[in-house]
Amino acid sequence: MAKLNLDGKVILAPMAGITDSPFRRICKKFGAGLVYTEMTSSQGIARGSTQTLRYLPYEEEERPIGIQIYGEDTATMESAAVEVMKWKPDVLDMNFGCPVKKVIKKGAGSALLKDIVHLEEIVRAVVNAVDIPVTAKIRSGWDDKHVNAVEVAQMFEDAGIAAISVHPRTREQSFKGKADWSVIKSVKDAVSITVIGNGDINTPESAKKCFDETGCDYVMIGRGAIGRPWIFAHIEHYLKTGELLEEPDDEVKFDILNNYITLEEKFRGEFGTLNHLKTSISWFLSGMLDSKKASEDLVRVKTMVDFKAKLKEYSEMVLKNEKPSNWQLGDIQEIAL
Numbered sequence: 001m002a003k004l005n006l007d008g009k010v011i012l013a014p015m016a017g018i019t020d021s022p023f024r025r026i027c028k029k030f031g032a033g034l035v036y037t038e039m040t041s042s043q044g045i046a047r048g049s050t051q052t053l054r055y056l057p058y059e060e061e062e063r064p065i066g067i068q069i070y071g072e073d074t075a076t077m078e079s080a081a082v083e084v085m086k087w088k089p090d091v092l093d094m095n096f097g098c099p100v101k102k103v104i105k106k107g108a109g110s111a112l113l114k115d116i117v118h119l120e121e122i123v124r125a126v127v128n129a130v131d132i133p134v135t136a137k138i139r140s141g142w143d144d145k146h147v148n149a150v151e152v153a154q155m156f157e158d159a160g161i162a163a164i165s166v167h168p169r170t171r172e173q174s175f176k177g178k179a180d181w182s183v184i185k186s187v188k189d190a191v192s193i194t195v196i197g198n199g200d201i202n203t204p205e206s207a208k209k210c211f212d213e214t215g216c217d218y219v220m221i222g223r224g225a226i227g228r229p230w231i232f233a234h235i236e237h238y239l240k241t242g243e244l245l246e247e248p249d250d251e252v253k254f255d256i257l258n259n260y261i262t263l264e265e266k267f268r269g270e271f272g273t274l275n276h277l278k279t280s281i282s283w284f285l286s287g288m289l290d291s292k293k294a295s296e297d298l299v300r301v302k303t304m305v306d307f308k309a310k311l312k313e314y315s316e317m318v319l320k321n322e323k324p325s326n327w328q329l330g331d332i333q334e335i336a337l
């Protein structure tokens with residue numbers, strides 16, 4: 001299987017409840033080299049559940065795009081993989097890192113790291129079922145006594161996986177502690193397939209540090225991109241020039257947020273957008289004046305009309321109080337809108 005060959009060095013991580021099509025489009029405009037869908041149930045896909053299938057569509061402008069599936073049953077993963085090909089993604093990804101109880105209980109996500117024989121069966125079945133690059137995302141292992149990322153990566157390489165994303169925390173850690181990038185380095189040293197480093201990369205400097213310390217081929221950004229989609233452009237710029245770009249000022253941030261809201265409204269309608277924004281609005285406003293209170297107020301609002309009115313009121317208050325920065329609106333609007 002050929003190595004992944006992307007234009008950008010920075011990849012958007014799959015994030016359930018976050019990386020829907022509008023979010024991916026914004027990240028793409030800021031230079032994400034590859035974007036992934038939210039994790040999608042292989043069972044739901046195989047059953048043709050409309051609830052599940054709505055995770056799969058994307059816009060052409062999102063390419064290259066990877067669709068991520070998860071599940072514990074080999075035959076179901078295989079038929080879901082075949083079914084997903086109808087959507088013509090560039091990459092198919094398998095989730096072997098999810099720490100969520102509901103997923104683990106069924107033996108899917110990171111639970112599969114405990115059973116490498118079963119894991120290999122799934123991986124081989126899926127790789128053989130499709131003719132596009134198959135990638136896989138793992139954690140370092142189940143717990144600190146069972147860190148087996150290298151063994152898993154070597155098996156992946158042998159089974160024909162094109163690239164492996166490593167989030168170097170164990171399942172037991174969930175999101176606690178620090179990502180241990182030395183695990184990414186051990187994986188990179190052990191295999192010749194593409195290695196994507198992930199975990200706690202949220203600034204241009206941390207991205208460069210991860211490349212330097214681990215030798216990984218790409219970095220993957222999750223939480224660092226929520227509400228801050230310009231991070232892709234900032235990392236790329238820093239990697240190429242060594243120059244740190246200033247954070248966009250609040251006026252630009254509100255422009256990006258409003259653009260995102262418009263895309264969401266088109267994508268999921270008024271009610272769906274209101275619910276969806278409740279999970280991410282605080283990330284978008286973070287760092288702004290009195291943002292905690294503003295997010296709390298916005299989360300309580302009952303209609304999109306009220307949401308937008310409140311947001312406008314808040315943005316006017318923030319912008320009246322903001323010190324001008326060196327950022328020129330045109331710099332980023334060109335990419336964002």
Ligand SMILES: Cc1cc2nc3c(=O)[nH]c(=O)nc-3n(C[C@H](O)[C@H](O)[C@H](O)COP(=O)(O)O)c2cc1C
Binds near residue numbers: 038095
């Ligand atoms: C809200 C949220 C949802 C996530 N959903 C997924 C998912 O659907 N599939 C997956 O492989 N990882 C998922 N992850 C894990 C991320 O892809 C990533 O591995 C993790 O957040 C560490 O990277 P970061 O430090 O850049 O956030 C999720 C993480 C968050 C915060």
